[in-house]
Amino acid sequence: MELYNDFYRGKTILVTGHTGFKGSWLSIWLKDLGAEVIGYALDPYTVKDNFVLSDLKEKITDIRGDIRDIKKLSAVFEKYKPDMVFHLAAQPLVRLSYEIPVETYEVNLMGTINILECIRNTEKTKVGVMITTDKCYENMEQMWGYRENDPMGGYDPYSSSKGACEIAISSWRRSFFNPEDYKNHGKSIASVRAGNVIGGGDWTLDRIVPDCIRALENGRPIELRNPQAVRPWEHVLEPLSGYLLLGEKLWKNPLYAEGWNFGPELDSIVNVGLIAEKLLKFYGKGTVKDISDQNALHEANLLLLDISKSRFKLGWKPRLTIEKALEMTAEWYKNYNKKNVYKLCLNQIKEFVEYGGKI
Numbered sequence: 001m002e003l004y005n006d007f008y009r010g011k012t013i014l015v016t017g018h019t020g021f022k023g024s025w026l027s028i029w030l031k032d033l034g035a036e037v038i039g040y041a042l043d044p045y046t047v048k049d050n051f052v053l054s055d056l057k058e059k060i061t062d063i064r065g066d067i068r069d070i071k072k073l074s075a076v077f078e079k080y081k082p083d084m085v086f087h088l089a090a091q092p093l094v095r096l097s098y099e100i101p102v103e104t105y106e107v108n109l110m111g112t113i114n115i116l117e118c119i120r121n122t123e124k125t126k127v128g129v130m131i132t133t134d135k136c137y138e139n140m141e142q143m144w145g146y147r148e149n150d151p152m153g154g155y156d157p158y159s160s161s162k163g164a165c166e167i168a169i170s171s172w173r174r175s176f177f178n179p180e181d182y183k184n185h186g187k188s189i190a191s192v193r194a195g196n197v198i199g200g201g202d203w204t205l206d207r208i209v210p211d212c213i214r215a216l217e218n219g220r221p222i223e224l225r226n227p228q229a230v231r232p233w234e235h236v237l238e239p240l241s242g243y244l245l246l247g248e249k250l251w252k253n254p255l256y257a258e259g260w261n262f263g264p265e266l267d268s269i270v271n272v273g274l275i276a277e278k279l280l281k282f283y284g285k286g287t288v289k290d291i292s293d294q295n296a297l298h299e300a301n302l303l304l305l306d307i308s309k310s311r312f313k314l315g316w317k318p319r320l321t322i323e324k325a326l327e328m329t330a331e332w333y334k335n336y337n338k339k340n341v342y343k344l345c346l347n348q349i350k351e352f353v354e355y356g357g358k359i
Contacts (some may be wrong), residue, residue: 004033004245005248006033009035011083012036012081012083013035013082014077014082015085016088017041018062019039020049020051022131022236022240023039023086023089026088026243027039027051027056028056029240031059033244038060038061038063038080039060039062040063040065040089048203050345054341055341061080067107067114068110070118073115073118074121077119078122083126084129084251085127085128086131088131091104092158093204096205096206097158097159097161098157104158104161105161108162108164109161109165112130112165113168116172119177127247127251129190129192129246129247130169130190130192132169132193133162133193134232135154135158135303136153136165139155139302139303142302143302145232147309148193152166170259179257188251192246192262193262193305194242194261194262194263195234195264195305196233196234197236198233198326199236200331200348201336201345209275212276212279212283216280216283221286222276222289223289223291224272224276224289226272226292227272229302230304231269231271232263232305233264233275233322234320235329237319237320238325241316242260242310245314246260249314256313261306261307263307264322275322275326278323278326282326282331283330283333283334320355324355332344
């Protein structure tokens with residue numbers, strides 16, 4: 001598949017969190033683009049994860065490790081000398097962060113700082129794309145999207161830990177990887193923030209699509225704890241296409257070393273209840289049950305991203321409608337137990353690219 005001007009072919013790319021949902025899809029895409037992929041992560045969440053079912057372990061260099069382990073992480077950088085790093089490893093769940101706030105901060109903040117330090121100390125590593133989240137912004141539940149220069153913050157430990165990551169990334173960029181001093185250090189570091197990502201192979205707890213699929217497979221109604229919550233939904237391949245495009249831009253020009261939003265079009269910013277209903281339509285069966293609880297742990301009801309900067313400065317834009325994103329998602333879950341999952345993913349990557357035109 002000829003994409004990104006053959007840019008990634010032959011490059012050594014480290015992906016942290018490659019056993020996770022987004023990390024597995026990114027690793028498959030990079031592998032198909034001709035990159036030598038080095039994965040560094042904890043074990044996959046379940047035996048049905050995209051990483052496991054796609055047999056990705058046999059197709060890339062698969063390393064088990066914790067990003068808090070700076071000694072092991074440094075040894076990986078020293079041995080493989082990656083050209084680029086896509087850092088996705090994290091504790092990614094809002095509600096879990098209330099149960100393990102200290103660990104959430106250790107993994108998300110100090111893990112990110114460890115990656116930044118390894119990049120700083122590895123001469124061959126030129127680019128770091130640091131994946132955070134749309135929840136890094138101080139969310140006032142406003143009706144317009146957050147821009148890249150809006151204040152960082154976060155109500156819950158997860159969101160605030162990601163806001164802290166953004167502050168650390170900005171500090172390391174200005175202190176050690178300043179674009180104005182690029183001739184001396186030769187490195188470009190950017191942070192990226194995506195909306196609520198959906199797609200095949202995600203079995204994480206407390207996410208709407210995996211919760212829906214588990215209910216459907218067990219013949220139970222889909223229980224929605226916050227059906228009116230509005231989120232910027234996008235298929236997993238949407239932000240990944242942005243990360244890959246940004247990686248190429250950073251390699252060629254340090255002026256792209258900034259923060260970037262990769263969210264959906266406005267018509268894909270809908271509530272949880274509508275997502276569940278549309279998923280049922282494409283899956284072909286199921287019912288929905290509202291179990292809202294006024295005393296539940298705090299979760300934002302409204303969160304929007306402004307993607308103007310990525311659209312105009314990078315030339316990136318979303319490809320899929322919300323209907324198409326949910327159709328592809330349902331297609332994966334209907335076929336994962338009867339088709340070759342690696343080929344299923346490659347076919348969906350091809351479908352994604354052809355649906356929106358070449359990148």
